[in-house]
Amino acid sequence: MAPAGRLLALLARPQSPSRAGAMAQPSCFALELPGGGLAHFAVGPAGTEGPAAPPDPRAAALLGPPGRSYALCVPVAPGRDCAARVRAARLLQRLFLQLRRGPLGRCQLRRLLRYGPGGGAGGLQRGVLLRDPDDSPDTRRALLALLDSCLEAPRPSLGEFVGDESHQLWQRPWELRGGREWRQVDPERVVPAPEPALHPVVPDLPSSGVFPHREAARAVLEACTPFMPEARAVLELVDQCPRQVLRGAFPVIVIEGLDATGKTTVTQAVADALQAALLKSPPACISQWRQAFDDEPAIIRRAFYSLGNYIVASEIAQASARSPVVVDRYWHSTAAYAIATEVSGAVQHLPPAHHPVYQWPKDLLRPDLVVLLTVSPEERLRRIRGRGLERTSEEEELEANSVFRQKVEVSYTRMESPGCHEVDASPSRERVLQAVLSLIRDRCPQLP
Template identity: 60%
Template sequence: MLHPSRLGRLTLLPRALSAMAAPPAGASGQAGPCFAVEGPGSDLVCFTLSAGASGRPEPRCFVPAPGRCYSLCVPAASSVPMARLHRRLQQRLRQGPFGRCRVLGLLCYGAQAALEKGFLIQDPQGGPETERALEELLRGLGELPPLLGVYEAGERGELWQCLWALRGAGGRELLRRARVVAAEEPPLHPAVPGLSHAAVFHSLEAARSVVEQCTSFIPEATAVLDLVDKCPKQSKKGEFPVIVIEGLDATGKTTVTQSVNDSLNALLLRSPPACISQWRKTFDDEPTLIRRAFYALGNYIVASEIAKASTESPVVVDRYWHSTAAYAIATEISGKVQNLPPAHHEVYQWPEDLLKPDLVLLLTVSPEERIRRLQGRGLEKTEEETELEANSLFPQKVEESYKRMENPRCQEVDASPSREEVLRTVLYLIKKHCGSL
């Protein structure tokens, strides 16, 4: 039995039993895992594990007694089962006995293993029913028994992690005990290294492999793959220019794309294309990994449409790869804008196997104007549109990600003036970069 004076508890699902049971920092000269709690502010609260009772301070992410803290984590690699498990946990933690708790994002990272994603659950009352519900949840997750990390108070009030393996019939085995100490925020956000594997796809095959894993539980995935497989492997642009219009929701993309289309006597295309747009709701309800793979494949289908259309007329595209990548980056990188991958990072580079446009225009308006337009639309919102309205940092990160895109980069256009003035600016840029039409 654990001493009732413990201050908080942390529950972890392992990337592998051997990795999580490795000696803590200082026990054998190897670095132990690090943890980062996301929010509620814009900074990460980081901590790590130490072999002894050092004088370093405890992290600021545990509620004081009688409250208790818990968490759940899963490997964040490009694995469809793990992505779905993370999503399942996210949904379960919004229900039942967890309704009184505050749930924050948690990342587990380190040099020895891949990133893990999860949730820090702060229970201000610290009642036993929360722990019982969490253990029941863990035991019902699948064949591999998850690990349970319990954070308890030492004699001097310090925090210790006791790592347990859950066994049958309600038993458990202690695997490790290590001191919890505060750590500095890493130079790069812990999620940055994994972006190109789990959120931003730089090839058709990478996105296709994810959607292919979904055919057993998403019937529409098979239809998407059939459409993709009918497209040329490497679409090539025709002689007419291709102009992409990008921007946050409610920046005037629909109006501008239609106006430019009419002015140039062009063909207007959208990403995702009409042939798969009917399945957006299905994929929007899935984890980021699956959702982003779906939109990435949509870009390749649009590329085949662009290739054919640009042999006959100019082409205007309402959103393309930049949009898919910018929203993925902003979703995966928590906190402040400074947490984004630095400029010129590989995640901002255009995929080598995707047809490239001649010009990408990024429409921008002030945050106040964009929210006013959103409120006036009265349309059903996607999860990301809701996030855009609720979190002021999220649209800033999306827009900054747009601005860091390269090869091709975005040409920024202030969409605040009148429709006629914005159209004049856009047509001037098209003529400047694409020549006479």
């Protein structure tokens, strides 16, 4: 029988009354592997009809002995409650920071997603697999103490992975009994799970990172106002912008590119050559709060940058009535970095080409042309070293993590309506400028 069939057969077995309600639906997991791969597995009820098929060997190597592993996941209330999403995201970020300290700091951490068997957004939980290579009892005690410190909802779930003499893998969940004592409950067998057609996080992207319209991003920052005065300040500026803006008679050109592709230099040179207004996203009026939002979880950062695009759109509408407009980054940057950050694993796990997540928001002013500057990874490293410029954590990850960089680059190339026109930025500045200007004049014949 195929692994998926064995999984269904196992999950269909009779369940003990005490756990039947909890196991009405299996829990599936996507575990990020070294090098950017993903391993999928599920936990099912303990059966009595003999051994189950083992999970993916790559997952088994990280879950089973030697050593001991723990799954720590943060639940989110069903529906589109932004306040609950924000609370869950901030709790997970706080847990990540605490897991890197004290007795837990020596453990290995890997991104973990928990999702329903259908692979949809419903029931999606973000979390971490913590592996203790020494199997120290101090690790379990520190984790339970960490759970005790989480006094407000949502409270994270904790499962401990163990192996038996027959080389079967089990997860033993921890539950709080009587509000006072943590105890392990009935074990759940670790079994194979088929890889879903789409990465489990993709259906959730419109609510967590690639916001399809202004109101979706606005709702996230509205949920942040009780603890972030900067969120209220940004919303006040956004609410001053018209909901629908029209571009003027002059063309709008966006220049995109990774850090160290020469984007800033080329953008300024193009603006000078075209006698164009030069704008930037995020705009100057909110850049003073950029660091505050960069320190927050991804869903909050994305809402900030998304709303910055709508403020820039209002500036574009005014400026394009008087002259051409050149914009240093816009929506494509916001979306590409969000997709690459949220979708764990390697390039092959990204949403496929033509997926709706790559489509330009219908309520955002659309440019005439998007130019994407590209250089080889080796050239980027050569340029970036020694520059000493302040960079965001994601820009630093571009340098350190080739898988993340590849996901950003591929996400850029899949954007549609409008797509990106790539220009090789490796030659001299003069040659790159001439190539960009030639492309602009070819695509924007209305230029004087």
